[in-house]
Amino acid sequence: MWDRGLLIVGDGDGTGTDLRPLALMSDLGRGDFFAVCRESAAAAEWPDEKIDVVMISPGCTNCAPLLKQCLERRIGFVIIGCPRLEREEERQLLREYRAAGGRALGPGSQGFFDWERRLALCWSAAVRMPDSQPQERHVTLIAQGGTVPFSLYAMAVEAGVRFRRVVSLGNCADSDGELLRCMETAIGDPMTTLLILSFESLTRGRDFLAMASRAAERRLPVVLLRSGVNEAFRDRLARRHDDAAWTDSIMWESVAGQFGVVLLRDAQQIVDLGKLSSLGVPPQGNRVAVLALSEGLAMMQGDQCREAGLDVVEFSPALKEKIQALLPQWANAANPADLSEQAINREGMLGRILRTLQDSGECDMILVITGSLTAAQGERLARAMGTMHRRGGRTLACCCLSRWRPLDDMVRRMNADGVPLFSSPRRVAEALSSLWRIGRDIRPMSELCKPARHPFLERCPLRLSERDAVALVEAYGLKTVRHRLCVSVAEVLETARSIGFPLVLKVVSPSFASKQQARAVALNLRTEEELRNAYGRILERTSRVHAGAEIQGVVAQKMIIDGIECMIGIKRDPLFGPVVAVALGGAYYGLMKDISLRVAPVSLETAMDMIASLKGYPLISGEWFGTPMDVEALAQQIVTLSQIGCAEPDIELLDINPIFVRPKGLGAEIADAFALRRQKARD
Numbered sequence: 037m038w039d040r041g042l043l044i045v046g047d048g049d050g051t052g053t054d055l056r057p058l059a060l061m062s063d064l065g066r067g068d069f070f071a072v073c074r075e076s077a078a079a080a081e082w083p084d085e086k087i088d089v090v091m092i093s094p095g096c097t098n099c100a101p102l103l104k105q106c107l108e109r110r111i112g113f114v115i116i117g118c119p120r121l122e123r124e125e126e127r128q129l130l131r132e133y134r135a136a137g138g139r140a141l142g143p144g145s146q147g148f149f150d151w152e153r154r155l156a157l158c159w160s161a162a163v164r165m166p167d168s169q170p171q172e173r174h175v176t177l178i179a180q181g182g183t184v185p186f187s188l189y190a191m192a193v194e195a196g197v198r199f200r201r202v203v204s205l206g207n208c209a210d211s212d213g214e215l216l217r218c219m220e221t222a223i224g225d226p227m228t229t230l231l232i233l234s235f236e237s238l239t240r241g242r243d244f245l246a247m248a249s250r251a252a253e254r255r256l257p258v259v260l261l262r263s264g265v266n267e268a269f270r271d272r273l274a275r276r277h278d279d280a281a282w283t284d285s286i287m288w289e290s291v292a293g294q295f296g297v298v299l300l301r302d303a304q305q306i307v308d309l310g311k312l313s314s315l316g317v318p319p320q321g322n323r324v325a326v327l328a329l330s331e332g333l334a335m336m337q338g339d340q341c342r343e344a345g346l347d348v349v350e351f352s353p354a355l356k357e358k359i360q361a362l363l364p365q366w367a368n369a370a371n372p373a374d375l376s377e378q379a380i381n382r383e384g385m386l387g388r389i390l391r392t393l394q395d396s397g398e399c400d401m402i403l404v405i406t407g408s409l410t411a412a413q414g415e416r417l418a419r420a421m422g423t424m425h426r427r428g429g430r431t432l433a434c435c436c437l438s439r440w441r442p443l444d445d446m447v448r449r450m451n452a453d454g455v456p457l458f459s460s461p462r463r464v465a466e467a468l469s470s471l472w473r474i475g476r477d478i479r480p481m482s483e484l485c486k487p488a489r490h491p492f493l494e495r496c497p498l499r500l501s502e503r504d505a506v507a508l509v510e511a512y513g514l515k516t517v518r519h520r521l522c523v524s525v526a527e528v529l530e531t532a533r534s535i536g537f538p539l540v541l542k543v544v545s546p547s548f549a550s551k552q553q554a555r556a557v558a559l560n561l562r563t564e565e566e567l568r569n570a571y572g573r574i575l576e577r578t579s580r581v582h583a584g585a586e587i588q589g590v591v592a593q594k595m596i597i598d599g600i601e602c603m604i605g606i607k608r609d610p611l612f613g614p615v616v617a618v619a620l621g622g623a624y625y626g627l628m629k630d631i632s633l634r635v636a637p638v639s640l641e642t643a644m645d646m647i648a649s650l651k652g653y654p655l656i657s658g659e660w661f662g663t664p665m666d667v668e669a670l671a672q673q674i675v676t677l678s679q680i681g682c683a684e685p686d687i688e689l690l691d692i693n694p695i696f697v698r699p700k701g702l703g704a705e706i707a708d709a710f711a712l713r714r715q716k717a718r719d
Contacts (some may be wrong), residue, residue, distance in 0.1 A: 041086045041156070046093035048185040053094045057147065060156035063165055064272035071322065082109070091115045091147065092155060092188040094182075099143075107136060116142030116206065117159055117182070129207075145206030146182040152200055152227070160186035166198070172454065174313045176222040178215060179234035188234060188306055193409055196451045197310030200228055205235075209279050219247045222329070223256055232306055234261040237280030238274055241611035243296050245635060252296040256317055257474035259309055261300040262288070264336055281611040290633035291612055294642075298470050308467035312433065319431045322472045323349040325399040329379060329406045337405045337435065338372035340461040344469035346401070348372055349548060354397045362388055380406070380413045380615045389462040394430050401431040401468055405461065408438040413444030418436045422453035431471065432456070437463045441578045483603060493686045498713065501546040504547040505690065505709035512680050514673055517696070518708045519520075519593035525571045529564055531592040532693075538562045538595040540707075541570050541579045547585035556581075565591075596705060599657055599696025600665060604674055604680035608635060608714065614681030618674055620652040621694040636678035642701035643671035643678075644698060656697055669704040672699045688714040 042061070046054030082105060090097055090106055094117035106114050107129060114133065121127045121143050134140060141148065147158030151173060163186065167175060175197055179185035185204040193199060203218050207338050214236070222231045231251060238244055249259045264273045265285055274280065292299050300306065328334035338348050351359070351371050359369035362385060366376040379386045382520045386404075391403055403426075406417065425432050433456040440447055440459070442549070460466035492511045503521060510516055519530045520546065532539055544558035556578045558570035571590060578585060581662045589704045601621035609615045614636035619625050632646040647656060647667055658665040673695065681687060689712040698702045 038442060040429065041083070041088045042088070042091070043087045044091045044093065044692050045081060046095060052472045054095070054159075055177055057091060057160045057162070060149070060158070060163060060165075062205070064154045064156055066154060071681045079501045087111060089113045089115070089157060091117065092142075093117050093209070094146075094159060096117070096195040098598050099128075100126045100129055101122075102284070103133055106138065107133045110136070110138070112138065114140045114142075115145055115147050115157060115414070116140060117145060117147070118142075118143045120207070126263050127425070128705055133211070139217070140210070141204065141208065141212065142182075142206035144182045145158070145188055145208075146204040148201065150201040152225075158202075158204070159188070160189075160204075162186045162190035163202075164193075170227075172228060174229040175199045175232065175310050176218075176228045176230070177223070177232045177234070178205065178222070179232075180202070180215075180236055181205065181234075182206055184234060188261075190233070191303060192307050192310050192550070195239045195307045196457075197309070197313070199555055200225070209277065212238060212244065216240070216243055216247060217245075219251075222507065223247065223251050223254060228256065230309060231256055232261070232310070234263065236264045237277035237282075238264070238611060239277075239281055241281065241283070241609070242613050242635070245291060245612065248295040248297050255318065257309070257471065258296065259298045259300055259306070259311070259474070260292070262304065281396060283609050283611040287609055287612065287615065287633065290615075291564060291635055292567075294634050296474060301654075304377060304463070305470070306468070308458070308463050311458070312467055312471050318471050318474050319349075319400040319468075322469070323347045323398040323399045323469065324401040324403055325349070325351075325393050327375055327379070327386075327404045327515055328372060328392075329377050331368065331374040334368075334372035334374045337403065337461045337465070341403070341468075342373075342715055344462075344465040346469050346472070347463060350398055352396075353394070355398055357390050357452055358396075359389055360491045362392070377413075380409070380420075383416060384420075386417065387423055388421060390424045390432075391427075393473040394427070399430065401433070401462065402457065402473070403433050403435065403468065405435040406438065409436065409443060411442060411445065414443040415449075418446045418449040418453070419453070421450060421455045425453055425455045428717060431468065433458065433468060435459070435461055437461075443538075445668075461684055491684050491686065493684055493713065497546070497547060499546040500711045500713065501544055502542070502709060503544045503588060504546075504593070505711035508680070508684075508690070508704070508711055509677070509692065509706060509709055511677055514676055515703055517594050517596060519591050521589045522592050523589045525568055526683045528567055528571055528590065528592045530569055531548040532564065535592075535594050536598070539567065540591075540593045540595045541567070541574055542591045542593065543574055545578070545582070545585050545589045545590055546588070548582055552714070561629060593707065596696040596698065598702075599698045599705070600658075602656060602670060602697055602704075603693035604670075604677055604694055605689065606677055606682070608688050609635075614678065614687075616646075616674055616678040617683060618646050618648065618650070618670070620655065634678075636681040637703055638678045640671055640675050643674040646674065647671060648671065658699070664700040665697045666703050667697065667699050669697065673704050673706070686713050686714045690696070 061199050081541045090111050096118045120128045149156040149158055170215055182204050183208045185202055190203045199671045205214055208214050220501055248258055324341050326337045328618040341348050350373055364376055364378050437457045463681040492508050511692045519534045522528045539561045556574055558574050561567050561570050604618045606614055606616050612635050615632055615633055616636045617633050620633040630651045634648050691710045692706050693708055695704055695706045
């Protein structure tokens, strides 16, 4: 992007905010050409030298002439600081500029800095020259808006977080183009160990997930702070981000877990995770060793670690014996360990304990918690922690419940050594837990199934009945309960003799979705007499409840009596596209409200994980009643269903309820299905 030419266009007298980028670039030792023009710059005033980047200052009120110049002169990069483009001409010129291959931040961008490339093209007064070495800067922050990105930066850098680059996207109505490019840059940078994102809206959900998947493959932690998540603000956000797509928080939580993105609840978590970013690769497990200087501190920190989902692992007898041999008699080597204050009163004791733990291989993280310290104790603590941090091998953190001002030397030394230092047992436990969740193996995003050359729905009527939905799933090989469409009582009786009792009768009609509400179903029919009576009864009830309904016939279906009711389905999410779901069916869903969602398509392994994540898994698997059930068959149905969502572009919803999971070896069979076309297809 950068060669040697920068043009800043402002509306002032050439002082103050407009010139902030010049001062920063000068501090970085850049002797490249700079030119400053006024808002009314015309073609004759355009510098003769080659210009690579144009910065339109926040005070500019008419960007149209400038954007036109940038388009005509093929300027590669534009940063638009003014809060919004009021004129349609301005918005159209920006669209044309981007369509021609130009890159733009804004409107409403405060610019960006990239210390490693010696670039600081930003207006924010919060930006200051880094005081750390290049190899010690590990954090990239990419955020929508102008104020938010550099406010988050200022808060975090004050706490010791070391940034490589910060990008203020502004209100980019560019279908996430700059967001995805900046993510790609961070993912391709081996020195970035934490990628922080903050945004209000997203347009290309699946492209974002593909980037998150690439980050997970590289074991790069990605954390996301979302704003405007409350639906009460949706209309207001939509006016600012008119190209955005929206989904709900449940969907966000599901895809975040699927693709290894950690959703943050508060800006303070950025500071906490930023402190841990210097540790490099996240831990592979959640086993934590807690080393406290008192029994009370050990219990306090142990509680918080367990609450955060960490495993306060029990040490082996051999390891406890080794640690106990280094401690006074009254100390306790069991995890969470009470080392007593002797651990930092005696020179070298804490270091030997830390090395013993690190070499044992029995933990993934080591957390030291202290109470009030003297300056001398703080010095010994800092030396031991710094030495162990440089040695590497285990995630290391320290929580100090003390006044930090008398311990300035300790704090400075830990910050200089990159040792994460916290003042809250809860925050350090949650940060370590987030780091572990980030580090778990995330399967790469499956290749998106291409739409079928001749989608099945092209052969179906616009209004889909249950019969059409069942035909759809059968066309893709999903197993259904034995059934037959009948148009007379004689055909119903013939079907009963063919497939056997007990049977279910269901009226088929595109005029209503719920057969139960229409009273168009009869269950557990065991004799021919019951069949005759039920056949006439359900047709009569349907005609009474839905007068004028189009009746296509009655399905006679084998009734499954040895299966567990589940439901599976796909829906087309506005942001993330086809999504597959599984849950317990029938009354169980009403009781548990327990559902598992994933972006489609999914692998068999992912489908098995979805089922296992349900609270009702012991029931589905048969563990509760001692009969193994065919869970893998259910998982295979989920896999195929997820492929249908990708292969059928017109499908909006496909709800399979119930699907019966039968004993091991008998499979999983679909009893009912309901399908809905996308609105544009129906129109």
